[in-house]
Amino acid sequence: MTWWPGVEVPATLRTGLGLDPTLLCPTQNKPWKKLKTVLKYSPFVVSFRKHYPWVQLSGHAGNFQAGEDGRILKRFCQCEQRSLEQLMNDPLRPFVPTYYGVVQRDDQAFNQMEDLLADFEGPSIMDCKMGSRTYLEEELVKARERPRPRKDMYEKMVAVDPRAPTPEEHAQAAVTKPRYMQWRETVSSTSTLGFRIEGIKKADGTCNTNFKKTQKLEQVTKVLEDFVDGNLGILRMYVARLEELREALENSPFFKTHEVVGSSLLFVHDQTGLAKVWMIDFGKTVALPDHQTLSHRLPWAEGNREDGYLWGLDNMIRLLQGLAQS
Template structure:
């Protein structure tokens, strides 16, 4: 996802770049010694919670259900599932899977680390996994977030063999296109694969290799349904709205995306996943 915001009077372009490459902009962080101490403190805070073992797992999972955060501790999320809870001002708990835990852990040793949130630790019990990760919006007083899903295929290989039919996915399809499902599908449901392929065809994924999943902009405002964004003009309009017509930031988007592509092409880790 992309993010921008205001923080201590920083220019918008610096704020945006800090979200993409937080480790590279020391002017957005404390001094080197303070930064090291802050990271060490964050790691020790996460490790202390992890050291409480399995007892912490259930307690942490209950945070998001039983305790609504104050405005200072509110989660800023543009799209996705409600799998996050806050441990502290800048550490999030994410209900996840072993595969994502392993991905974060191994990414920490590669050149791709600068493109992902800091990963501190994880706890697990059975099939449940909790990740302790950095909240990239914590440094901003007025964060804006755009969730973008990249890639021409947005489903797992394992979902190809999942034949279970689901009526809830039919309902999601019909909210986008009333003609999307056949009479039989309306009665019996559709598979996850069928739904994901529909989403790709109805969005900009199949044509451009990316789509907008959701947007949260400080100060509100109306944006057309993200699921309806398909054409180049619609996507440009959504980006202009998100950036509030700060066209100077667009070059930075391109620069950072080019850096990401170069890093992915050179990454042995990416080539094996």
């Protein structure tokens, strides 16, 4: 999701509008009447989404504003600011949006960064959230400190799988946040492949964020094949870009010393044959204690802070290579 670039969809496509992505990407379960009502009272979205289609993949459309000179304003987050500042002097710089610092607009702070879609004509966009978990260890610890049953998370759970709650949870019509957070990862390809598709918007305007239960390799492969419309040239460009990214990650001092959670890869291509991938969404990227590093490939066990980012990237590259060779 969590940006335009990403974008916390359902919940890596990732703002003061606060619109649910399913309203911007209506499905059969979200009638157009409801969408029209939203747009009627949010005229900004109509013009903004025309020029910035990644907004449709974001669960936080109100976090973004159009900047000047091909730039985007994203609501200020100190974690993201620190990460982007450091990444400007890291081997990963070519793979992240250029950062232009903090600006103020209407008494609100924004991180100003490059609009990654500026060079594309009618692009197709995909957000993939990377890693074997999408919550920080600290979030899990805090949630356990006050494990009160929550009806909203129960409703989210049964919307995906009515059989998921235990009999006790059904009786309470509520689940605790730790339970929900850990269950959520098990139903998507986050747990099986180390990444999950958050949302896709194709050049023809079709938009889909309904990937919460896309878990099996065959399912993910079909979605990716459809995203590129079987275009082998685009597939090969994506593979080459991801292989370059992997090399940069393995040589990045920043990556070795940070836990990268909730970050997405933004895939963009258009009819001209241009195809790029960038890392986006660093709101949950945190520095490790001094002298600690991560492999980003080892399985996560609570306390080791491993995020599975490279494990997911390895799987993604193999999957796309297979498609490109088939």
